[in-house]
Amino acid sequence: MKYETFDIRNKYSQDYARIHLYLLDDSREIAIHKRPMVIVCPGGGYGFTSDREAEIVALQFAAMGYHTAVLRYSVAPAVFPAAILEVGKSVALIKEHAAEWQIDTDRIAIVGFSAGGHLAANYGTFWHKDFMQQELGVEKEMLRPGAMILGYPVITSGEFAHQGSFMNLLKEDYEARKEEFSLENCVTENTPRAFIWHTYEDNAVPVQNSLLFVNALVEKKIPVEFHMFQKGAHGLALANRLTGTIGLKPEGAAAAWIPLVQRWMENWIAEE
Numbered sequence: 001m002k003y004e005t006f007d008i009r010n011k012y013s014q015d016y017a018r019i020h021l022y023l024l025d026d027s028r029e030i031a032i033h034k035r036p037m038v039i040v041c042p043g044g045g046y047g048f049t050s051d052r053e054a055e056i057v058a059l060q061f062a063a064m065g066y067h068t069a070v071l072r073y074s075v076a077p078a079v080f081p082a083a084i085l086e087v088g089k090s091v092a093l094i095k096e097h098a099a100e101w102q103i104d105t106d107r108i109a110i111v112g113f114s115a116g117g118h119l120a121a122n123y124g125t126f127w128h129k130d131f132m133q134q135e136l137g138v139e140k141e142m143l144r145p146g147a148m149i150l151g152y153p154v155i156t157s158g159e160f161a162h163q164g165s166f167m168n169l170l171k172e173d174y175e176a177r178k179e180e181f182s183l184e185n186c187v188t189e190n191t192p193r194a195f196i197w198h199t200y201e202d203n204a205v206p207v208q209n210s211l212l213f214v215n216a217l218v219e220k221k222i223p224v225e226f227h228m229f230q231k232g233a234h235g236l237a238l239a240n241r242l243t244g245t246i247g248l249k250p251e252g253a254a255a256a257w258i259p260l261v262q263r264w265m266e267n268w269i270a271e272e
Contacts, residue, residue, distance in 0.1 A: 117153025
């Protein structure tokens, strides 16, 4: 495995904004030579990026046989569009190096948890907008994602909002612009397919966030797979002891999202 780190800052970014790539080595012994890329966006309410939803998650996807990356994106006091442009620059960087790194450019998945899920879904619904191309100076096709994988994502700025995430994202523009970032209203035919999971017991980001987004995807005929587990608090990450923390016990049933997303990925890869 090769480990690479790249500066993906833009004029709105914080100094620490980086993408960390974990690239599997090619081998003559293995028939696979081009692999999907999974870009992980940790949660943290747009106030920090959680270690529980970062490298340990990326390595789980690496164990499935995919190239992976962790995006340490800009958070408060940075505001929109710092982080979403960092995702775009990361996607463009990966596509620019696709031949060298042996990446299947049609299968780049943006993974996000909680507020990182909002970032991943925000990118999935905004990637084609003109400001993205203009700010990053690349063709829109270089920014196209293949899929979204969302764990207990922040989606809505309405009744079931996690207001702290939107306040960190928008600061003084919160009241004026929050509805623009209620992503259940932003799905178009350009939005990529999605795998989404959440828990019924999540009392920080209510499951209605995922339900609203799933409904919007279905209405636009965007392929989606959704799993709601009964048990489990917010921020489960892998939902096992490897990402447990004080006050947050592992939840065995929700840990099923890992083999489920692998099967979903493999079905996607098998498509022509």
